[in-house]
Amino acid sequence: MTTVYVPGDASAVAMGADEVAAAFRARAEVTVVRTGSRGMLWAEPLVEVATPGGRVGYANVAPGEVGAVLDGSLDADGERALGVVADHPWLAGQHRVTAARVGVVDPGSVTDYEAHGGWVGLRRALGMAPADVVAEVTESGLRGRGGAGFPAGVKWKTVLETAADQKFVACNFDEGDSGTFADRMVVEGDPFTLVEGMTIAGYAVGATEGYVYVRSEYPHAIAALRRAIEAAYTHGFLGDDVCGSGHRFDLHVRVGAGAYICGEESSMLESLEGKRGEVRAKPPIPAISGLFGLPTAVNNVLTLCTVPMILADGGAAYADLGVGRSRGTQLFQLAGNIARGGLVELPFGVTLRELVEGYGGGTLSGRPVRAIQVGGPLGAYLSPAQLDLPMDYEAFAEAGAMVGHGGVVVFDDTVDMARMARFAMEFCSLESCGKCTPCRIGSVRGVETLDRIIAGDDVPANLVLLDELCETMTKGSLCAMGGLTPMPVQSAIRHFPEDFDRTPTPEGAAR
Amino acid sequence: MSTPTSTPASPEAGPDRSALVRAVAEHHRDQRGPLLPVLHEVLAEFGYVDAADVPVIADVLNLSAAEVHGVVSFYHDVRTTPPPTHVVALCRAEACQAVGAESLYAAAQERAASGEMGDTEVQQVFCLGNCALGPSGTVDGRLLGRLDAARLTELTAGWR
Ligand SMILES: Cc1cc2nc3c(=O)[nH]c(=O)nc-3n(C[C@H](O)[C@H](O)[C@H](O)COP(=O)(O)O)c2cc1C
Numbered sequence: 313m314t315t316v317y318v319p320g321d322a323s324a325v326a327m328g329a330d331e332v333a334a335a336f337r338a339r340a341e342v343t344v345v346r347t348g349s350r351g352m353l354w355a356e357p358l359v360e361v362a363t364p365g366g367r368v369g370y371a372n373v374a375p376g377e378v379g380a381v382l383d384g385s386l387d388a389d390g391e392r393a394l395g396v397v398a399d400h401p402w403l404a405g406q407h408r409v410t411a412a413r414v415g416v417v418d419p420g421s422v423t424d425y426e427a428h429g430g431w432v433g434l435r436r437a438l439g440m441a442p443a444d445v446v447a448e449v450t451e452s453g454l455r456g457r458g459g460a461g462f463p464a465g466v467k468w469k470t471v472l473e474t475a476a477d478q479k480f481v482a483c484n485f486d487e488g489d490s491g492t493f494a495d496r497m498v499v500e501g502d503p504f505t506l507v508e509g510m511t512i513a514g515y516a517v518g519a520t521e522g523y524v525y526v527r528s529e530y531p532h533a534i535a536a537l538r539r540a541i542e543a544a545y546t547h548g549f550l551g552d553d554v555c556g557s558g559h560r561f562d563l564h565v566r567v568g569a570g571a572y573i574c575g576e577e578s579s580m581l582e583s584l585e586g587k588r589g590e591v592r593a594k595p596p597i598p599a600i601s602g603l604f605g606l607p608t609a610v611n612n613v614l615t616l617c618t619v620p621m622i623l624a625d626g627g628a629a630y631a632d633l634g635v636g637r638s639r640g641t642q643l644f645q646l647a648g649n650i651a652r653g654g655l656v657e658l659p660f661g662v663t664l665r666e667l668v669e670g671y672g673g674g675t676l677s678g679r680p681v682r683a684i685q686v687g688g689p690l691g692a693y694l695s696p697a698q699l700d701l702p703m704d705y706e707a708f709a710e711a712g713a714m715v716g717h718g719g720v721v722v723f724d725d726t727v728d729m730a731r732m733a734r735f736a737m738e739f740c741s742l743e744s745c746g747k748c749t750p751c752r753i754g755s756v757r758g759v760e761t762l763d764r765i766i767a768g769d770d771v772p773a774n775l776v777l778l779d780e781l782c783e784t785m786t787k788g789s790l791c792a793m794g795g796l797t798p799m800p801v802q803s804a805i806r807h808f809p810e811d812f813d814r815t816p817t818p819e820g821a822a823r
Numbered sequence: 824m825s826t827p828t829s830t831p832a833s834p835e836a837g838p839d840r841s842a843l844v845r846a847v848a849e850h851h852r853d854q855r856g857p858l859l860p861v862l863h864e865v866l867a868e869f870g871y872v873d874a875a876d877v878p879v880i881a882d883v884l885n886l887s888a889a890e891v892h893g894v895v896s897f898y899h900d901v902r903t904t905p906p907p908t909h910v911v912a913l914c915r916a917e918a919c920q921a922v923g924a925e926s927l928y929a930a931a932q933e934r935a936a937s938g939e940m941g942d943t944e945v946q947q948v949f950c951l952g953n954c955a956l957g958p959s960g961t962v963d964g965r966l967l968g969r970l971d972a973a974r975l976t977e978l979t980a981g982w983r
């Protein structure tokens with residue numbers, strides 16, 4: 313019998329992994345294990361074969377190639393024969409903490425999870441006082457991975473210290489930012505980590521009920537998570553007596569309905585309550601008055617999935633990684649026009665250049681890199697001159713940019729930055745919750761103004777108008793949707809002024 | 824139960840449908856915040872939420888019809904008309920734009936308009952979490968990466 317690992321990750325499946333798995337299953341001598349993806353998405357479908365020397369990988373395998381994979385002849389001296397996958401430079405150079413098990417374990421197996429260090433953090437936490445669990449998370453320096461970077465321990469302390477008969481943990485799995493897929497990959501490849509992280513969070517803050525709000529665009533992740541939750545109940549890791557501790561924790565999955573704004577935490581809470589996803593005014597903060605008005609720890613998937621490792625290995629070990637006030641690792645997602653896109657987990661402080669040119673290998677098209685958008689649709693566009701910026705919340709903020717959820721989207725020199733600025737406004741106009749005028753109306757005006765600029769119509773005056781509009785949105789919006797949409801727009805103008813220096817075109821005049 | 828006022832109920836929305844919608848709503852009634860799970864199940868069952876479903880759901884969940892309607896109209900996923908035979912959803916977000924999503928979307932729209940894809944709706948979506956392997960899209964719910972116009976033509980050949 314030969315064991316073959318074929319990813320069941322959505323991106324791998326999108327490249328034909330299911331057909332490859334079926335071709336292996338048709339062979340009597342093969343046992344197929346569907347794992348998550350290692351994150352080398354450029355190599356998907358990436359098939360691994362168990363050998364005495366380790367799991368040997370083959371890149372971009374087609375169903376007709378399974379025979380060549382099994383006898384080791386596929387592209388034997390070429391780049392598609394990856395050798396022992398864990399030793400491949402693209403993976404060996406990474407520092408996997410949160411994503412350590414992703415692509416390695418069988419996401420459907422609670423015993424495989426345990427064999428790879430699962431449940432150690434939870435068991436340790438249950439032997440500690442809740443306040444000490446919170447202190448451990450605080451000591452780790454872990455900051456929210458959803459974008460804002462708020463210290464997780466500080467948030468948990470507030471929930472713990474707010475007295476209430478019922479409290480909640482709510483996991484933000486809306487992951488709407490373009491260029492991000494780390495939440496999805498971790499949950500698809502290692503769903504028990506999220507179950508464990510949320511159970512620890514529940515114990516730490518005094519919550520007996522947890523909700524995962526997951527976007528409807530992620531059916532593979534929803535299925536993986538539901539399966540994991542069911543198995544966790546069966547094995548006593550969820551329910552009324554978690555690991556025999558007497559502590560209760562119930563976990564529910566709720567599916568979103570296609571609204572980017574529901575990633576904003578208060579909008580997500582409204583949606584969980586069954587309402588329109590409209591942003592709430594702050595204060596009160598969700599830690600004090602969250603889901604159904606009760607204290608709620610709202611955290612991103614990656615924040616919660618890092619907690620088991622912190623409890624298992626200690627907060628100090630995690631805090632040893634990183635730079636400045638950005639402690640630990642970040643899961644960077646290399647996307648867009650990039651030769652080797654995928655998931656790269658490294659301590660904060662790595663430069664944008666190491667990610668884009670090193671791991672990413674430059675553009676997919678082979679043309680020069682012209683622009684990089686970091687941190688999702690509300691993040692700044694950076695120029696190649698800024699490639700030496702270290703990935704660090706504070707360094708990015710100083711440069712007028714943001715790390716956000718760690719998405720890195722690369723564009724080559726065919727990009728038209730005025731069109732990207734227009735898209736930022738268009739996206740805001742389509743996804744605004746509509747609650748405040750600067751965002752709802754401002755974004756529509758922004759599209760119109762950029763249309764005139766693109767047409768070369770009185771550009772200087774329209775740029776002034778756009779600048780004023782951006783200022784109104786920045787200052788007058790209730791949340792970061794309207795408040796940060798000016799970031800991609802103004803950074804595009806700042807770093808790529810030549811794309812906005814237009815003269816009337818025949819088409820423009822006709823518009 | 825009140826009768827729908829604005830949009831006329833479709834032929835499908837007969838007594839059977841109303842009973843099924845009621846059963847779905849009753850099934851979720853005791854959850855916290857049951858409305859979205861109810862709407863998802865109605866969508867899974869019928870492909871859309873009919874105007875006639877709104878008062879039924881409102882009645883079971885003890886909400887006003889206006890509240891339910893407000894939620895129905897807020898979310899992109901909640902269709903209020905019967906779905907077409909096929910749906911092609913193409914990602915138009917930044918990472919996919921960086922590898923040609925805009926021209927792919929335009930080509931797909933053109934092909935749909937020409938009638939070559941039969942009863943197909945081409946939708947724009949913003950990020951499917953496949954941003955390293957764009958342009959991304961779904962064809963009748965199946966996620967695909969590195970899409971181009973030729974592949975789309977191949978996948979939709981013979982559709983009517
Ligand atoms: C428009 C908008 C969209 C957001 N989308 C997400 C999202 O998809 N996922 C997420 O975790 N946080 C998102 N956030 C951030 C959340 O509001 C919140 O800060 C986060 O869930 C808190 O968890 P954390 O501290 O663990 O990061 C978004 C914020 C805004 C303003």
Ligand code: SF4
Nearest residue numbers: 745747748751791794
């Ligand atoms: S800024 Fe936009 S998304 Fe945020 S509350 Fe205002 S209208 Fe809603």
Ligand code: FES
Nearest residue numbers: 914919951953954
């Ligand atoms: S941007 Fe298209 S899949 Fe993410």
